Amino acid sequence: MTAASSPIAAAGATPIVVHNPYDGSVVGSVDATDAHEISNLLVRARRGAQLSRGLPRHQRAAILEKTARIVEERHHHFAQTIVLEAGKTIVQARKEISRCINTLRLSAEEAKRNAGEVVPFDAYAGSERRQGWFSREPLGIITAITPYNDPLNLVAHKLGPAIAGGNAVLLKPSELTPLSALNLVGALREAGLPDEVITVAIGGADLGEAMVAARDVRMVSFTGGFATGEAISRSAGLKKLAMELGGNAPVIVMEDCNFDKAVASCVSGSFWAAGQNCIGAQRILVAAPLYKRFRDAFVKATCLLKAGDPRLEETDVGPMISVQSAERTEAVVDKAIADGATLLCGNSRQGALYQPTVLEGAVATCSIWQEEVFAPVVVLASFDTLDEAINLANSPEYSLHAGIFTDSLGIALDAAGRIDAGGVMINDSSDYRFDAMPFGGFKYGSMGREGVRFAFEDMTQPKVVCFNLE
Numbered sequence: 001m002t003a004a005s006s007p008i009a010a011a012g013a014t015p016i017v018v019h020n021p022y023d024g025s026v027v028g029s030v031d032a033t034d035a036h037e038i039s040n041l042l043v044r045a046r047r048g049a050q051l052s053r054g055l056p057r058h059q060r061a062a063i064l065e066k067t068a069r070i071v072e073e074r075h076h077h078f079a080q081t082i083v084l085e086a087g088k089t090i091v092q093a094r095k096e097i098s099r100c101i102n103t104l105r106l107s108a109e110e111a112k113r114n115a116g117e118v119v120p121f122d123a124y125a126g127s128e129r130r131q132g133w134f135s136r137e138p139l140g141i142i143t144a145i146t147p148y149n150d151p152l153n154l155v156a157h158k159l160g161p162a163i164a165g166g167n168a169v170l171l172k173p174s175e176l177t178p179l180s181a182l183n184l185v186g187a188l189r190e191a192g193l194p195d196e197v198i199t200v201a202i203g204g205a206d207l208g209e210a211m212v213a214a215r216d217v218r219m220v221s222f223t224g225g226f227a228t229g230e231a232i233s234r235s236a237g238l239k240k241l242a243m244e245l246g247g248n249a250p251v252i253v254m255e256d257c258n259f260d261k262a263v264a265s266c267v268s269g270s271f272w273a274a275g276q277n278c279i280g281a282q283r284i285l286v287a288a289p290l291y292k293r294f295r296d297a298f299v300k301a302t303c304l305l306k307a308g309d310p311r312l313e314e315t316d317v318g319p320m321i322s323v324q325s326a327e328r329t330e331a332v333v334d335k336a337i338a339d340g341a342t343l344l345c346g347n348s349r350q351g352a353l354y355q356p357t358v359l360e361g362a363v364a365t366c367s368i369w370q371e372e373v374f375a376p377v378v379v380l381a382s383f384d385t386l387d388e389a390i391n392l393a394n395s396p397e398y399s400l401h402a403g404i405f406t407d408s409l410g411i412a413l414d415a416a417g418r419i420d421a422g423g424v425m426i427n428d429s430s431d432y433r434f435d436a437m438p439f440g441g442f443k444y445g446s447m448g449r450e451g452v453r454f455a456f457e458d459m460t461q462p463k464v465v466c467f468n469l470e
Contacts, residue, residue, distance in 0.1 A: 006030070006182070006200070007030055007032075007033055007178070007182070007200040007201050007202045014032050015029040015030060015031055016031075016203075017029045018085050020084050021085075021086070021087035021320065022087055022309060022318065022351075028085075028179055030202050031202070032202060032203050033201035033202055033207055035203065041170055041199050042170075044199050045169075045199050046141070046168075046216065048141075048169075048197040048199065049140045049167065049168035051168075051197055053167075055166065058111075058112065060163055060166065061109070061112045062108075062192070063191045063192045064111065064188075064191075065104070066191035067104050067184075067190075068101045068105045070191060071101050071187055072101050075094070077183070078180065078183060079094050082096060082152060083311055085179050086148055086177045086321065088273055088274075088318055089310045089315045089316065089317070090311055090315075091313065092272065092318075093310075096153050100152045100153040100184070103153055103156040104160050106452040107156075107164045107456070108164070110161065110452050110456045111165075114136060114453065114457070114460075115135060117133060117134060118132075119464065129469045130467060132465050133465055134462040134465070135462070135463050135465070136165065136456075136457070136462060136463075137166070137461055138166035138459070138460060138461075139240070139459055139460065139461055141168050141170060141218055142162050142167050142168070142217070142219045142221060143170045143214070143220045144162070144169050144170070144172070145208060145224065145232075146171070146174060146223055147174050148177040148321050149277060150273075151177035151178075151179075151181060152183075154223055155171070155173060155180070156184060159184070159188065161452050162221075162455075162459050163188070163193065167460075168196070168197050168199070169199070171185070171199065171201070172202065172208055172211055173200070173202060175202055176321055176322070185200055209235050212232050212235045213236065219240040219242065219458070220239060220240070221455070221459075222241070222242070222243045222244070223243075223278075225245065225246060226398070229243045230445075241447050242440075242447055242448030242449070242450070243445060243447045244439070244450060245398065245441065245445040246398070246441075247398065247399055247401060247421075248283065248369075248370070248396045249280060249281050249400060249401050249402055249403070249421075250283045250284075250285055250393035250403075250419075250430070251269065251281045251283070252383075252386075252389045252390075252402070252403070252405070252415060253266070253284065253285065253286040254290075254386075254406035254407075254411060256406055256407045257406055257407060258407065258427070259290075259294070261405070263294065263297045263298055265403075265427075265429040266281055266284055266298060267298060267301045267305070268429060268431075269281040269403070269430055269432075270282070270284070270356070270378045271316070271376045271378075273318075274317050274319060274354070274375070275320075275375045275376035276374055277431055278372070278374070279400050279401040279423075279431045279433060281378060281403065282377070282379065283369065283379050284380050284381070285382070285389045285392055285393065286380065286383070287382070287384075287389075288384050291380075291382040295380055298358065298380065299345050302345055302356050305317050307354075317355075317356055319351065319354075320352045320354055323351050325374075326349050326351070326352045326354040326375075328375075329373065330349050330354065333357055335367070335368075336359060336368040337359070339362070339363055339366050340361060341361050341366070341379070342359065343357070343358075345357065345358050346358060355376070356378075357377045358378050358380060359377070359378070359380070360379070360381065362379045362381070364392070369395075371396070386415065389415075393421075394418075394420045397443055398441055398445055399419075399420050399421040399442045399443055400421060400439075401421055401433075402421040402430055403426075403428055404416070406426075406427070412427075420442045420443055422438070422439065422449075435451065435452065436452060436453065437451050438451045438453075439454075
């Protein structure tokens with residue numbers, strides 16, 4: 001790790017050791033930042049905000065575009081880092097690199113084009129002799145807190161739009177996967193971004209609270225769990241909040257669907273990244289006449305998935321982020337089975353490696369139905385009518401994405417209109433995401449949107465300029 005990409009830390013700080021989730025080996029270490037360092041972080045961030053605001057739009061764009069090229073040139077190194085610290089398979093890591101490159105390039109484009117609009121003052125009687133516009137101006141300092149499951153691209157989704165908008169960032173990546181974030185920050189600085197524009201700090205909840213509560217911070221962009229999101233909202237005070245707090249994605253499979261496509265897409269969507277995917281399919285609802293056939297095909301395909309060493313090309317499912325996460329998953333599944341669910345496959349564990357698991361018959365009140373599992377676990381259920389399926393899909397109090405498989409345009413549009421979700425994927429699993437689209441949740445805890453253009457607008461503020469020509 002180069003000094004340019006190291007987190008800010010006090011002398012003598014205890015390092016944070018990063019472990020490989022698959023075999024427990026040490027991948028590296030980073031300096032921990034104490035919460036008491038917040039005043040120093042803010043001094044640096046204030047300088048960064050001035051420097052970032054002063055960068056012309058073409059220069060912000062050029063830095064982001066050059067960073068994308070650096071990541072592309074070092075594709076192998078970035079991918080290996082993700083595999084080692086996050087446990088993603090090498091195939092999945094490569095896809096995340098490609099998405100990160102796209103996110104950076106979208107951010108470069110946004111830096112040049114989203115400047116504001118002319119305001120039609122003469123649309124109001126008495127203002128015929130006024131002319132003007134609004135511009136989009138930086139907020140200043142943004143605190144960004146990112147999770148472990150997409151340790152590179154989710155950081156790019158915070159940093160890219162923030163830089164495009166002329167802001168400075170206090171970045172707190174996950175303590176479990178900080179190396180990918182530091183690699184990206186190093187690439188941005190190598191591409192010409194002034195060092196002070198991004199201040200990296202890595203530590204625990206007390207550090208996060210200090211970074212969130214600081215009065216100089218104008219916005220908090222957070223991706224993570226509901227409990228942490230609620231704590232942030234209590235600590236933040238009067239500032240903008242953008243939060244992506246997870247989901248419990250339903251996928252509806254209608255009788256008229258393309259059967260093979262539905263099975264393959266649902267298997268991929270359920271177990272990608274070992275199920276540690278906020279839009280991964282967790283509840284698959286199948287039309288009753290198709291249910292047995294779908295269940296048997298889905299379980300057969302799931303049993304063919306190879307779980308193991310994420311470095312190997314043939315591995316489909318790598319480890320969960322930690323042994324503790326796998327143990328928690330095992331306990332949740334055991335509880336669902338005790339409450340009446342039937343285990344169709346899986347629910348075996350070796351260390352952090354948890355086999356893809358399929359259940360049926362889970363009661364709708366159990367945690368595995370109502371809450372985000374964030375693990376390679378899927379619940380199958382049947383339904384008789386589309387109304388019933390939509391009611392089942394909408395039953396949890398929060399939602400990000402949903403999916404539906406059908407050959408009927410009418411059914412697809414009807415379902416898309418009635419499903420409470422931030423995105424409805426038609427003839428796709430719930431886990432499809434394109435980095436330019438607006439991304440966020442419905443119902444409880446939904447605040448703001450990611451997706452480069454939408455995050456850019458959240459991270460900037462309008463300023464009106466009006467000329468009185470009288």
